[in-house]
Amino acid sequence: MVPTSEPGDSLAEPPVVRALRDALPGGSVLSDPDQMEGYRYDRAMTVRPGMPVAVVRAASSAEVQATLRIASQFATPVVTRGAGTGLSGGSAAVDGCITLSTERMREVRVDAAAMVATVQPGALNAEVKAEARRHGLWYPPDPSSFEICSIGGNLATNAGGLCCVRYGVTTDYVLGIEVVLADGRALRLGGKTIKDVAGYDLKRLFVGSEGTLGVITEATLRLRPLGPPLSTVAATFGDVVDCGRAVARIMAASRPSALELMDAAAIAAVERVRPMGFEPGVGALLIGQCPVDAAEGAQLAAACEGCDATYVAVTDDPDEGELLMGARRMAIPCVERLGTVLIEDIGVPIPSIPALVGAVAEVATRTDTMIPVIGHAGDGNFHPLVTFDPTDADARARAELAFDEIIEIALALGGTITGEHGVGSLKARHLSAQLGSDVVELTSTIKRALDPAGILNPGKWV
Amino acid sequence: MVPTSEPGDSLAEPPVVRALRDALPGGSVLSDPDQMEGYRYDRAMTVRPGMPVAVVRAASSAEVQATLRIASQFATPVVTRGAGTGLSGGSAAVDGCITLSTERMREVRVDAAAMVATVQPGALNAEVKAEARRHGLWYPPDPSSFEICSIGGNLATNAGGLCCVRYGVTTDYVLGIEVVLADGRALRLGGKTIKDVAGYDLKRLFVGSEGTLGVITEATLRLRPLGPPLSTVAATFGDVVDCGRAVARIMAASRPSALELMDAAAIAAVERVRPMGFEPGVGALLIGQCPVDAAEGAQLAAACEGCDATYVAVTDDPDEGELLMGARRMAIPCVERLGTVLIEDIGVPIPSIPALVGAVAEVATRTDTMIPVIGHAGDGNFHPLVTFDPTDADARARAELAFDEIIEIALALGGTITGEHGVGSLKARHLSAQLGSDVVELTSTIKRALDPAGILNPGKWV
Numbered sequence: 001m002v003p004t005s006e007p008g009d010s011l012a013e014p015p016v017v018r019a020l021r022d023a024l025p026g027g028s029v030l031s032d033p034d035q036m037e038g039y040r041y042d043r044a045m046t047v048r049p050g051m052p053v054a055v056v057r058a059a060s061s062a063e064v065q066a067t068l069r070i071a072s073q074f075a076t077p078v079v080t081r082g083a084g085t086g087l088s089g090g091s092a093a094v095d096g097c098i099t100l101s102t103e104r105m106r107e108v109r110v111d112a113a114a115m116v117a118t119v120q121p122g123a124l125n126a127e128v129k130a131e132a133r134r135h136g137l138w139y140p141p142d143p144s145s146f147e148i149c150s151i152g153g154n155l156a157t158n159a160g161g162l163c164c165v166r167y168g169v170t171t172d173y174v175l176g177i178e179v180v181l182a183d184g185r186a187l188r189l190g191g192k193t194i195k196d197v198a199g200y201d202l203k204r205l206f207v208g209s210e211g212t213l214g215v216i217t218e219a220t221l222r223l224r225p226l227g228p229p230l231s232t233v234a235a236t237f238g239d240v241v242d243c244g245r246a247v248a249r250i251m252a253a254s255r256p257s258a259l260e261l262m263d264a265a266a267i268a269a270v271e272r273v274r275p276m277g278f279e280p281g282v283g284a285l286l287i288g289q290c291p292v293d294a295a296e297g298a299q300l301a302a303a304c305e306g307c308d309a310t311y312v313a314v315t316d317d318p319d320e321g322e323l324l325m326g327a328r329r330m331a332i333p334c335v336e337r338l339g340t341v342l343i344e345d346i347g348v349p350i351p352s353i354p355a356l357v358g359a360v361a362e363v364a365t366r367t368d369t370m371i372p373v374i375g376h377a378g379d380g381n382f383h384p385l386v387t388f389d390p391t392d393a394d395a396r397a398r399a400e401l402a403f404d405e406i407i408e409i410a411l412a413l414g415g416t417i418t419g420e421h422g423v424g425s426l427k428a429r430h431l432s433a434q435l436g437s438d439v440v441e442l443t444s445t446i447k448r449a450l451d452p453a454g455i456l457n458p459g460k461w462v
Numbered sequence: 463m464v465p466t467s468e469p470g471d472s473l474a475e476p477p478v479v480r481a482l483r484d485a486l487p488g489g490s491v492l493s494d495p496d497q498m499e500g501y502r503y504d505r506a507m508t509v510r511p512g513m514p515v516a517v518v519r520a521a522s523s524a525e526v527q528a529t530l531r532i533a534s535q536f537a538t539p540v541v542t543r544g545a546g547t548g549l550s551g552g553s554a555a556v557d558g559c560i561t562l563s564t565e566r567m568r569e570v571r572v573d574a575a576a577m578v579a580t581v582q583p584g585a586l587n588a589e590v591k592a593e594a595r596r597h598g599l600w601y602p603p604d605p606s607s608f609e610i611c612s613i614g615g616n617l618a619t620n621a622g623g624l625c626c627v628r629y630g631v632t633t634d635y636v637l638g639i640e641v642v643l644a645d646g647r648a649l650r651l652g653g654k655t656i657k658d659v660a661g662y663d664l665k666r667l668f669v670g671s672e673g674t675l676g677v678i679t680e681a682t683l684r685l686r687p688l689g690p691p692l693s694t695v696a697a698t699f700g701d702v703v704d705c706g707r708a709v710a711r712i713m714a715a716s717r718p719s720a721l722e723l724m725d726a727a728a729i730a731a732v733e734r735v736r737p738m739g740f741e742p743g744v745g746a747l748l749i750g751q752c753p754v755d756a757a758e759g760a761q762l763a764a765a766c767e768g769c770d771a772t773y774v775a776v777t778d779d780p781d782e783g784e785l786l787m788g789a790r791r792m793a794i795p796c797v798e799r800l801g802t803v804l805i806e807d808i809g810v811p812i813p814s815i816p817a818l819v820g821a822v823a824e825v826a827t828r829t830d831t832m833i834p835v836i837g838h839a840g841d842g843n844f845h846p847l848v849t850f851d852p853t854d855a856d857a858r859a860r861a862e863l864a865f866d867e868i869i870e871i872a873l874a875l876g877g878t879i880t881g882e883h884g885v886g887s888l889k890a891r892h893l894s895a896q897l898g899s900d901v902v903e904l905t906s907t908i909k910r911a912l913d914p915a916g917i918l919n920p921g922k923w924v
Binding site: 189199295378397417450 | 507562575577578598599619620622626630631634635647649650651653655656657658659660661662663664666667669671675686687693694709713714715716717733743746755756757769809810811812813838841842843876877879880881882883885889893896897898900904905907908910911914922
């Protein structure tokens, strides 16, 4: 338990903090700057966070409600925060805000008969998976950060991951939520029923809204039977055009359990840390997984061979498979050894993959910036890793230019500025270019209807 | 082409009709009561429709925009209508409305490389499937009416079907829409990108909103590779409790391609028309399908045997499989030979299936009403078919009582009043019992924000 400030401090405190402390006893409220420091940031390294007036470590839905009632009363902004692993600055503090942490709300209850997990937002994705597994069930969505990210953050960003290509993203698993509105009212939307079209699909309006419409305090998530053992196929290509053709051919025939791409720069970054023995001149690596018993593994390998793969390996051994997929999982940490990384999260229609990867390489050359590309190829969702020396102001400027240019490329290809990480602060100024003014206006209309005083995560993207 | 009224009629016409006729030349506007008659009803046989002031058979998004601009100007209600196969009265006319038919907007364009179909709302579900198939692709959602229902109606109700248990419902396939708002503005939401979390999930707010928030004039639907050939398993049970246990056991181990249940009364109704040779005393029939090559067929059969099935048959022959599933598909037409049918569309969590089916049988006995039950058991979505003699006022009253009681049973079991047909007029007065007053208020808040004058499908459920 983190100690609260001394009672003697309270006279110097702003009234909103005093009101929070009165309403939330038991160490839920922090206002000491040192204690608050770790709650200001998420993992969007280039976003400059503000300074909260208080951090509330809510222990229950009732405490979330009390916090929002007080925030409304004092017109104080509220930035909700899960585990702080976000990559877009969505939970970065704004000056004078209440940062509302859900880290203490971690209950996970599995109803095995109904095949659902009822979870509080602070539970980690891995904790939900583990509890489901204890009941012989599976919660599929698997952001790469699944061991350290919270399910509440997953809900706030509609997080994806590697297995989405076959099993869908977070919103596809949400049967019901409890959400606290800006005025402190708690609503229940949906429940344990699988198909339900009674009224608007309001729960899906809150999922992915990045804390701007309400605070999800509980979710009922659909579980699946445990996934099958997987075959893993790794294929290298002389260039990314061939690799892109293979992706399209694979997706036209099946839905693999994962289909990950690394370009030459990403392979090189991993090779430097953990040599995999790839020949020089490899243009792209594709790693696919599919159920062992199905014919899909052979089909997947054949599709790669038919698209001029230079090398194809298939294994049904789970350890070998994990070793191959591990190279992909290591890509971001390996690249982070080389500099500060601005992580893109663009998406394009599948036929545009070669054009996208080619254009990113062109930007890298032109801006003299290292930009390895990894991505969930089967979904057309890519993470160009714009890497720069943080001590070099010119390199930073070039990297920021490259970041913007890549977003523009994605939009020009009919794509999106964010496939699974959220808009946050990092991509806020690009959102209107994607949505257009009428959709931005509709977005604001919805926002005003639900949060008329604009206290929920203000100044990010709405 | 249906002829328009004579120009000479126009002097007697209400100003809104004259404005429509001026704006929409070429036979788009009907106002002759005889011509409009067929546009007043959908297939909710007990809903009394109103009389439109005009029917607009829009030929384009631009004509939909013009219609809504005029409707806004004259504060005239607009009821949008696809093929009129709805089962809840969602597209039934209200007095003095413009009925906006999308039947002439039927374009279907497949982008095979991106694996999407861009469709206009009047296209039939079967036409979308057929065009996808021409490109070696598949559009899965399959309401039983798929040969005669429009994709626009599917979008308006978030329609389901038999294959949803494995492949999901309509909203799961919507990557993008064009929607015309009440004021006539057309917005584009989403596109061809698979994962996209930029901004609110607004497209899913319109999907399932039954014409109360806007008019969807185009949708970009995700397609899949063609489905695999199917094994079919049919199992009979002495009672529905055993059958319910089998459903739970099957769903805990796999996601079948279909898992349909018929109770004793439904089996009897089909037997009367097309004898299948079931022994008397069969309490429930379960028909499951799964990919031929997987081990799932054997698992499915074993699960039924392990739950005391009285008879289990498995076939890999598609014709035999279709014959078995055909019995299920014939259930509604067979029951309709016996009287007027109020089709329920309730949903419950899977463990509550036996309780639900048992309670429906009890209502049937108590109200002296025939209520065969069929349903998408794997999703917990059931259609009790409340059947009565339309010439017998007392029987009708008892049937209506039974209908309401069954909805109350579903809610008491934590379920929904509608799993896939929509609320429409038929279930409107039950909606608040499911949602609760706060959610009804939020629903109204959203509705007012998007349709401040309340012209879109008024008087149904918002």
